[in-house]
Amino acid sequence: MAKGIWIFAEHRDGKIKKVTLELLSAGRKLATETGEEVSALLFGKGVSGLASTLAEYGADKVYLADDDMLAQYTTDAYSKALGDLIMEKEPSVLLLGCTVLGRDLAARVAQKVKTCLMSDCTGVELSGGQLVFVRPVYAGKAFVKAVCPELKPVMATVRPNVLTADEPRAGRGAEVVNVAVHLEKTDLRQVIKDVVMQISTRPELTEANIIVSGGRGMKGPENYKILEELADVLGAAVGASRAAVDSGWIPQSFQVGQTGKTVSPALYIACGISGSTMHLAGMSSSKCIVAINKDPEADIFKVADYGIVGDLFEVVPLLTEECKKLLA
Numbered sequence: 630m631a632k633g634i635w636i637f638a639e640h641r642d643g644k645i646k647k648v649t650l651e652l653l654s655a656g657r658k659l660a661t662e663t664g665e666e667v668s669a670l671l672f673g674k675g676v677s678g679l680a681s682t683l684a685e686y687g688a689d690k691v692y693l694a695d696d697d698m699l700a701q702y703t704t705d706a707y708s709k710a711l712g713d714l715i716m717e718k719e720p721s722v723l724l725l726g727c728t729v730l731g732r733d734l735a736a737r738v739a740q741k742v743k744t745c746l747m748s749d750c751t752g753v754e755l756s757g758g759q760l761v762f763v764r765p766v767y768a769g770k771a772f773v774k775a776v777c778p779e780l781k782p783v784m785a786t787v788r789p790n791v792l793t794a795d796e797p798r799a800g801r802g803a804e805v806v807n808v809a810v811h812l813e814k815t816d817l818r819q820v821i822k823d824v825v826m827q828i829s830t831r832p833e834l835t836e837a838n839i840i841v842s843g844g845r846g847m848k849g850p851e852n853y854k855i856l857e858e859l860a861d862v863l864g865a866a867v868g869a870s871r872a873a874v875d876s877g878w879i880p881q882s883f884q885v886g887q888t889g890k891t892v893s894p895a896l897y898i899a900c901g902i903s904g905s906t907m908h909l910a911g912m913s914s915s916k917c918i919v920a921i922n923k924d925p926e927a928d929i930f931k932v933a934d935y936g937i938v939g940d941l942f943e944v945v946p947l948l949t950e951e952c953k954k955l956l957a
């Protein structure tokens with residue numbers, strides 16, 4: 630019988646991603662109710678040092694797949710290694726972050742092991758012995774509760790920032806199980822030649838607690854500096870609508886929305902963004918939405934918790950000054 634709650638551990642630059650810590654805490658709570666074990670899946674090359682963090686955040690066991698062919702993420706390598714492991718160990722649940730990597734990997738693995746995948750979840754709970762997932766539908770206009778009663782493992786990708794990571798328990802240990810990886814060069818159709826990193830002192834968009842986002846109302850790339858100033862005072866990330874990206878004002882990696890990144894920060898400040906369905910699809914699960922728009926009829930005000938009707942070129946600098954005073 631399938632048993633065990635598995636969390637796929639995402640890491641970058643030698644650090645476990647926040648969404649993994651959130652999932653471990655959620656997995657720990659589920660495990661307390663179901664009496665199962667929580668296992669973290671740690672894939673990569675030279676990453677064994679991260680096992681202790683996973684243990685401190687709730688993993689009982691860490692499956693460590695340390696292999697040259699896993700040094701960089703590729704869909705083929707990771708999905709084969711993870712698919713093989715699932716078929717061997719038969720966990721009951723597998724949770725991944727709803728990140729670029731998590732979405733890519735989860736879809737391929739679910740297909741390989743022939744199970745269902747609840748994608749883009751904003752909540753996970755146990756009800757009547759069954760895992761229930763909350764998912765936005767119609768681009769975030771409604772939410773459904775979905776279950777996967779027949780297939781195992783139950784797989785889901787969960788958005789960053791919708792669950793809360795518990796405090797780590799220093800010194801908590803976990804059993805580390807080395808996983809033999811059976812990968813041939815012929816298994817891989819992608820070869821990573823080069824990785825180009827964008828260096829930023831700001832938080833990563835999908836993990837940020839606060840996002841200051843600008844749309845077509847910014848009127849040009851030079852004006853993003855007023856958003857960056859506010860972002861830096863708040864310790865926030867900067868985001869954008871597709872209109873701003875398509876205008877060439879800001880790179881695509883900053884785009885929030887259906888064809889951009891999905892974010893769920895504690896605070897999303899939308900500046901000069903009208904609130905199209907496509908944009909809302911990526912940010913409507915933000916806990917608090919502040920909209921600054923000169924058009925009182927703009928759709929963004931329908932989802933905003935706080936709305937400021939005004940010219941963003943006046944409002945944003947004033948907001949920055951007030952925040953500076955408050956946070957000084």
Ligand code: FAD
Nearest residue numbers: 844845846870871872886887888889901903907908923941
């Ligand atoms: P607009 O709709 O033009 O709104 C600009 C707003 O700025 C207006 O409300 C205006 O009142 C306000 N404004 C102007 N000047 C000021 C000022 N000085 N002060 C205050 N307010 C001001 N969009 C996304 O964002 N993300 C996606 O992932 C995405 N995916 C898409 C996928 C597909 C297949 C398609 C077809 C479209 C997609 N879009 C996406 C585009 C989407 O439909 C909208 O066109 C886009 O979101 C509009 O961006 P915007 O709100 O910045 O621009």
